[in-house]
Amino acid sequence: MNLAGASVLVTGANRGIGRALVTRLAAEPARLVLAGMRSVEKFEPVALSPEGAAEVRPVQIDLSSRESVDASCERLGQELERIDVLFNNAGLVTGGLLEEQDMEQVYAMFQVNLVAVAHLTQRVLPGMLARRYGAIVNNASISAYAYFPAASTYAASKAGVVALTEALRRELRGTGVRAMHLVTPGVTTDMLQRTEDIYGRHLDTSGWEQIPPEQWADQAVEAVKAGRRVVNPPGKSRLAMLAARGPAWLLDQTTARVFSRSPRG
Numbered sequence: 001m002n003l004a005g006a007s008v009l010v011t012g013a014n015r016g017i018g019r020a021l022v023t024r025l026a027a028e029p030a031r032l033v034l035a036g037m038r039s040v041e042k043f044e045p046v047a048l049s050p051e052g053a054a055e056v057r058p059v060q061i062d063l064s065s066r067e068s069v070d071a072s073c074e075r076l077g078q079e080l081e082r083i084d085v086l087f088n089n090a091g092l093v094t095g096g097l098l099e100e101q102d103m104e105q106v107y108a109m110f111q112v113n114l115v116a117v118a119h120l121t122q123r124v125l126p127g128m129l130a131r132r133y134g135a136i137v138n139n140a141s142i143s144a145y146a147y148f149p150a151a152s153t154y155a156a157s158k159a160g161v162v163a164l165t166e167a168l169r170r171e172l173r174g175t176g177v178r179a180m181h182l183v184t185p186g187v188t189t190d191m192l193q194r195t196e197d198i199y200g201r202h203l204d205t206s207g208w209e210q211i212p213p214e215q216w217a218d219q220a221v222e223a224v225k226a227g228r229r230v231v232n233p234p235g236k237s238r239l240a241m242l243a244a245r246g247p248a249w250l251l252d253q254t255t256a257r258v259f260s261r262s263p264r265g
């Protein structure tokens with residue numbers, strides 16, 4: 001996909017992978033990069049170059065509820081119809097033993113990670129379909145494939161993202177619009193820190209791979225340009241993804257070594 005003159009929206013763009021995506025996209029000859037964030041006053045300007053994007057603009061995108069997604073779309077006005085590439089990146093993480101998880105947080109997580117992805121995509125698709133040009137890029141996770149204990153609700157949301165994306169990809173065949181997903185490994189952001197905190201009570205996360213957000217953002221943008229279906233993780237995460245496609249006992253054995261129902265010492 002050629003990004004020259006394109007209009008791109010990234011959700012969760014004030015920090016982490018979203019911020020890295022916006023910075024990376026600014027180097028592409030796009031017309032406009034919309035940096036979606038809950039509080040636009042948090043936006044830190046991105047350096048522009050003559051060969052890069054013409055403009056990077058912060059926009060308020062709040063995915064907390066059906067109403068807030070609709071309100072965010074209304075605020076975008078005519079720019080909503082002009083979006084060519086949508087990065088559904090914003091996300092929340094929940095975890096721990098299921099019986100101990102906070103259900104308020106679980107509902108909020110499913111809303112942002114899965115329901116809002118379907119909703120925002122639905123609002124953006126008509127413009128792409130009319131122009132027969134566009135891409136939906138959904139940030140999933142290694143957890144969408146490798147179902148680790150202590151990650152039940154988060155894994156379910158991300159497996160849902162993969163299901164949504166793959167079904168949509170087939171639905172869009174022949175329209176000029178693509179859907180793809182990112183099987184994101186451990187990326188050094190606030191979320192990774194939080195993941196270690198909430199999983200760490202029961203799960204040894206010390207062997208998890210970590211890559212910088214800039215590296216992952218670069219791979220994601222290159223994959224969009226190449227029209228790929230999926231961006232796979234590197235190293236051990238890739239092995240975990242492959243193991244998860246094999247017989248269940250493979251992951252059973254791996255997870256038995258790193259998980260304990262009683263809090264780890």
Ligand SMILES: NC(=O)c1ccc[n+]([C@@H]2O[C@H](COP(=O)([O-])OP(=O)(O)OC[C@H]3O[C@@H](n4cnc5c(N)ncnc54)[C@H](OP(=O)(O)O)[C@@H]3O)[C@@H](O)[C@H]2O)c1
Nearest residue numbers: 012016017038062063064090091141184186187189190191
């Ligand atoms: N980091 C990893 O290791 C890892 C691994 C696998 C998958 N992922 C996925 O990658 C994506 C980005 O994660 P990250 O690591 O960059 O996380 P992060 O640093 O925690 O950033 C999360 C982003 O999502 C936004 N967000 C949360 N709730 C929102 C809401 N209701 N409305 C709008 N925006 C909201 C946050 O905005 P505020 O600043 O306003 O809270 C923030 O910009 C997520 O989908 C995550 O599940 C990350």
